[in-house]
Amino acid sequence: MANTKPEYVRLPLRLKTKEGIWGRLKNIMFIASGVSQTIASYYWYGPMVPTWSLRFHIINNILKKYLAESLPHNTPNELSEQIDFGYIAEYIKMNNLPSRALTEDIGHNKEFDITVDGDTCMEYKLSRYGVSGDKINVLAEEDLKRANYGQPRRVSCQIVVGSEFQRCSGCRTAVGPIPKMLEPEPLGLEERIVVHFHGGAYCVGERSLTHLHVYARMSSSTGLRVFSPNYRLAPQSCFPSQLHDCFLAYRDLLRRGFKPGNILLSGDSAGGALAIALVFVLREMQMEMPAGLMLVSPWVDSTCSGASWRTNQGRDYLPALNLENPFHPTRMFYAAGRRFSKQMLEELRCPLVSPVFGDLSKMPPMLIQIGQNELLHDDICDFADKAKKQADEKSEVPVVLLEVYEDMPHAFVLLDFAEAAMQAFEGMNRFAKQVVHLDSANKKSLC
Structure with a gap:
């Protein structure tokens, strides 16, 4: 039988290719x-x-x-x-930016798994989204088969509690928060919670960069616990694996007793796009919406078409890459190993991939925080303008609140020591108070 193993091209890689x-x-x-x-x-x-x-x-x-x-x-x-993208995935994982462990003065976290069992799996009804809707249904069917064979998949998640989260002396032990605070169960019938999807171009960000510190700062600022799934990463797992994992994690919280109206969806960069796409899915399936969206530098246009991709070059840490390059984050996320074409460009305009092209009516209130210097600036502003035009004017709170932070690059809250990041966390606190009426109900549920 002929050897069908593909002949992969050798690539010059700058970082380590094996341990040692x-x-x-x-x-x-x-x-x-x-x-x-x-x-x-x-x-x-x-x-x-x-x-x-x-x-x-x-x-x-x-x-x-x-x-x-x-x-x-x-x-x-x-x-x-x-290109052997399986090898590239291992290379990225091996050279992932280092994590910063939480110290007691910042917060506490616990990692746990949710099991994708038969009750968690469900058929998506996403006819509006064509090929993308079909793809996510295929993933759901695969999970259901694994569950039926007694080999359910698991999704790793984090619960994070900020050091200033505790609201009364009874909520602490000598070494930190009481153990139940680091469990994914509601602390009371009306507990509010933040569900945050991390950024990292869909390729990194899992337990890396400063995300745990960001979650802890968010928790301390808002007085809410933060729940975050470690969704599958590209290029090992391409679209829509990330969105599917985020939906499963969100659905698991609902099964545990959290109410949609008590959930704030949040995300930075790619995670912001996932949060918006999840709302599209919930809306299409006529499920109850979360209370609001907190978005930091959301990657709303994976085609990267805004003028700021050119005008802000040199003022952001993001490189401006050509979509024809196989290592463009969009390419690795959407279809690693597939050639770029006009057809792919059209597929990338699907709202589940690029939310700026979606219907932004009947959305929950949104806080959008961006840096003045980031390459995504114009794409995000276009998204915000479109959302404002399609918003329900009868809403009790601003449907779209856009905050632009002077001199800041992309996803600047990751540099959590910066003054602008501190201001952004306080902005999240103000927004949370508006949309989930924090001060009375959440305190009552926790103490």
Whole structure:
């Protein structure tokens, strides 16, 4: 029988390709060169953005170097089918940005699994979304088969409690929050909760960057616990695996007793797009909506068509890549290994992939926070303008609240030490009070 194993192209990869001393040294040198170049430039030429500290410059430039140079972004479209994206997924995982463990003065977290059993699985009714709706139904059918064979899949999730979350002396032990606070069960009949979907271009972000710190800051600011699923990542798992996992995690919370009207959906970057897409799914299936959406730099247009992708180049850590490059995050997320074409471009305009192209009527209230300098700026502003035009004018609270933070790059809350990030967390607190009436009901449910 003929050997059908594909012949993969060899790629020049900058970071470590296997564990070992040499691999670690490569990464240390990669980061050290970025740090030293940033420090030298900062003191020789002055700050690139006057309001940024040296620490902000270093982190911004390391992110930029990592995103721009860790993969060969000059790879032609014609080689798409010859790239071993299974290997690339392992390479990304091996070189994922390091996590920052939570310290007691910031917050506490617990990781747990939800089981995708027969009761969790359900058929999606998404005829409006054509091919994308069919794809998500295929995933649901696969999960149901696994559950029926006694081998259900599991989705890892986090519960995070900020250090300032506790509302009374009875809510603490000597070493932190009482154990039940780190369980995914409602603490009371009317508990409010934040469900946050992490960013990372659908490829990273799981337990990495500063997301746990962001969750803890959100919890301390709003007085709510934060629940977040560690959804499957690209390019190992492409669209719509991420959206399917987020729907399952949300549905699991409902099964545990949380009410939709007591849930704030949240997300940064790719996670923001997932939060909006989940609302589209809930609306199409005539399920009750969450109380509101808190979106930080949501990636609402995966075709990256806004003018700020050109005008803001050099002021954001995100690299402006061509969609014809097989390593463009959109390509790895949507269909790794498939050539870019006019047909793919049309598929990327599906609202479940690019929410800016969707129907934005009958949406819950939205808080949208963006950086003035980010490449996604214009795409997000277009989304906000469209949502305002299609909003119900009779709503008791602003349906779309857009906050633009001066000099800030993409998903700036990840740099949680920055003053702008602190202001953004306080903005989340104000919004949460408006849409879920926090002060009375949530305190009563917890104490």
